[in-house]
Amino acid sequence: MQTADVVLIGGGIVGSSIAYHLVAAGCKNVLVIERETAQGKGSTGKSMGGVRAQFSTPVNIQMSLYSIPFYASFEERIGYPCDYRPQGYLFCATNDTHLAYLRANYKKQVAFGLKDVRLVNGAEIRSQFPQLRGDDIVGGSFCSTDGFVDPYSTMIAFMTWASDHGAILWKNTSVTGIQRSAIDSGGTFEVATTRGAVSTRIVVNCAGAWAASIAKMVGVDLPVEPLRRMLVPTEPFDQFPHTAPMIIDMSTGFHFRPEGRGFLLAWNDPEETPGYKMDFDPSFIEKILTHAADRVPVFENVAINPKRAWAGLYEMTPDHHPILGESPDVPGFFFANGFSGHGVMHSPATGKILSDLILVGRTDLIDASLLNFSRFAEGRTIHETAVL
């Protein structure tokens, strides 16, 4: 039977980053199992690629404070580009409640060491982006080191580096079951796959929106639900600057960023319900364009090709934070799940945290107990409200 020191189930950006961090820390016998014939067919290839440190909870801010400098030095570390573009995130508030929320978040972000965030007033936003309808914008917050990466290139770079240094990637291979022997007879797992069984002491669930089905294989009920998100790219459009940051209209949640010669439009439809819905709903275009033209009147003139729009899945947890670390009930089985829309931006921190927890048993990057599985049973959930 094939053996591995660590088996990672899922070869998206999270599995790839964990593989990179494990191998970089000296653990060479790492096996990544991916059911698709190519990487990136899960959420990673569907992502908007936004990276930001403007969060409301300390642990999310801390994960970004590791991840964003990592992205800034990605090519030096790994030898391949991630296409990090620090064009910023600009949150635009249209009422005093949202402004107070941004102020409170700003204070936390600065207290935790974020240097590049600042509060901006409505006049500044209006003069910088006269294309925005600014009559109701009362202020905002901007962080210049927030921005975008190319999720696909990042994932491939992590995995290529890991493979070049000893890790193995099995594509076109599904995990179909997991058996664990009793601790007194070794505590090893037998991971059943469509390519045969693998014996290992450590299994990491990196299966994205499908994580609950993997957890079920070891008898764990994991609170991770798939939720559809849709993105609409515009055709080439030059009536808004391509140097713009990700701009978020807090009155509706509509947000957009430059992409290629056009823009990528996003909006979280509050009527969306959980489920494995991967199809793009054409009626979404009219809904999102209504919000787009309301905030950016020149978007009335934008051309959309519905065939280029797409849908993917967020992997939601009840408190919008990931579940990281070892299962309390199944020693040796680790979670790296439930990123709730932040798995690309937090993949560097996740890789480091999981590698630390697996190889050393602790991490200095965050207080890992905050994100462990037990927080749900123990009533210690910590809600992130800055979810786009």
Ligand SMILES: Cc1cc2nc3c(=O)[nH]c(=O)nc-3n(C[C@H](O)[C@H](O)[C@H](O)COP(=O)(O)OP(=O)(O)OC[C@H]3O[C@@H](n4cnc5c(N)ncnc54)[C@H](O)[C@@H]3O)c2cc1C
């Ligand atoms: C429209 C959209 C926009 C987004 N925008 C952003 C953003 O701006 N910034 C950000 O940080 N995040 C964003 N996200 C979220 C981000 O894409 C995800 O959090 C991230 O990609 C999760 O990575 P992953 O590796 O955990 O999951 P995935 O990329 O889904 O990888 C999981 C892999 O597991 C494999 N798998 C599942 N079951 C099995 C099995 N039984 N055997 C073997 N393999 C299996 C799947 O095939 C898949 O490849 C967005 C997501 C969507 C859908």
